Amino acid sequence: MSSELRYALFLGCAVPKFAPNLELSLRKVLENFGVELETLDGAGCCGFPIDLSTSDHKTVYAISAMNLALAEEKDLDLLTICNGCYETLKKAEITLKTRPKLRDEINKVLEKIGREYKGRTGVKHVLEVLWRDIGVEKIRSQVTNPLKGLRIATHYGCHLISHADDVDKLPSASRITGYLDEIVSALGGEVVEYSGKKLCCGNPLIIMNLRGSLEIAFKKLKSVSEAKADCLVTACSTCYYQFDQGQLLLRRIMKGKEMMSPIPILYITELIGLSQGFSEKDLGLTLHRISLKSVLGKISSGSGGTYA
């Protein structure tokens, strides 16, 4: 069954530039689960920057459809680790699958570059692949280094959940429980509840208002720190470097003001990698701006026990 799991990896613009370590951990961890990743030649921007700045749907759909068409030619689903890419591509996928007239219109644009999106394949988020296609049980069975005693705060990222039905049940407190929390528990970690679980990371605002964007990240990190979590685990690459790099910028901006102690930020595949016994170097964890010493120390001291 495992050999059937093949995806076309869509990295987007930011991951190769700011966080190649995420790609490294993704490749290693998924390989361990028997997932095959194909590189997608000719993929570029997903269309998110255009959606953010102008919301010009036609252009966004056309760019997304171009990327979707590339994977469709290989008869594979796209796999993304960035929530921004995921939402943009998913939006295009669903709209174009359900509205044939619009699809024809977009395909007329794609005709100029010799491509066509028929709506056969789509896009998947890595969390979806981990939870649904691989399964929590399989993830649990491969844990060699359980994260016992590690207090972990989870962050999904808005664009993963913004249109999921789960959030529609607001205001009934924190409904955002699910895949990420279950995977973290399966790794042996303790999921920590914190007050700002719903807060956005603030990254899309960074171009227009750097300070405002970091202030939102600060609110989140502060509530994570108050909950006495050892680290924050995200399911979005953009949120990852907003929190990781953002903490350095925050220190500069918040000069003289009260700052919390640095909070290590991990991506979900990095956490799984650590639980599978990969070393710091294997996963490229040295690229983190915020030191992971405290987390790595806790994992190595707590390791050795068998995990049922």
Next chain:
Amino acid sequence: MSEVFAEITSFKFRPRGLLELLFIWTFREGFSSTLFHLGMIGGILTAVLLEFSRWINLGWALTWTHGLFGLLVILGGIPTLLKRLSSKYSRLVYGTMLFIDFILLCIVMLSGFMIVLTTSGLLPATPTPWPVIHVTSAYIWLLVSFFGNGAVRHAFATLILRIKGMETENVSLLKSACAKCGRCVEACVEFTGRAVRDSPAFKTFKLIENYGAFGKRPLPNELVDMIRNDLLTICTWCQMCTSVCPIAWNRTGLIRYFAFKNGYVAKEYETMLKQVYTTGSAQPLLESEVKRRSRLGLPEIATIPVKEYKVIMDETNFSKGAGLLSKGDEKDV
């Protein structure tokens, strides 16, 4: 548990269906809201039939069905109204029309109730003013509520929106369909951590209320300032307001789109858009970053087909609209 993706493919970006709105989305506000909506729709439909029964007798059952729907309106309406009044988010957005609607409906309901009492024999059936009051006040309510952007207009606008789909740029239609529930503001406060009155959802709600038409080209400076201050410099584009909106109205996106259509794109976005146009990536890789990837043992990234991005963005007229065409580029195209 684990519902994050459960229905992601079902509701997400499609316009929500009428039955889905009537039963699922009203139910999210509370069972009373569902009762109220059912009562309203049934009440109005049976009232139309009753008007016809002046000429064709449709029997006593119709009158009683009409009365029953009226009862649903009362039973559902009062708790719904109280809920609205007690929610600080919906108090911010509902406006005076809610009260006008409420007062007129009270007259309709009260007179209707009196008719029930007289026809059932609980009150003497001597000639009473109630039927005349009931019909007159109902007509007044229908007219006032329709032309004054009240509940009746909300119902019609929602119906039209379902038929037309969500891609409409008709702001007045969207404004009328808006149920003024305040869920967008609530979600915005939770996800951006801002104070209610500083939240982009509330500010853009006010912006649209005060600035109905965005049709002028170029946009007046005052409006550009408002778009920058109330939206672009505070909104994190998390899309939660759209997610919780019963009509799935992406208001922050619509304002961005209008600004773009009328020739305004914030200059801060220029570099990013230009990079997408000229390199196919919003964050092109530097030489050192390419080397870092190979040091990590990651496979090389294939060259992005720059020309394809250019062709698409020219074909949709985006490059022209966003002012991305420099003289050199124009020669290329």
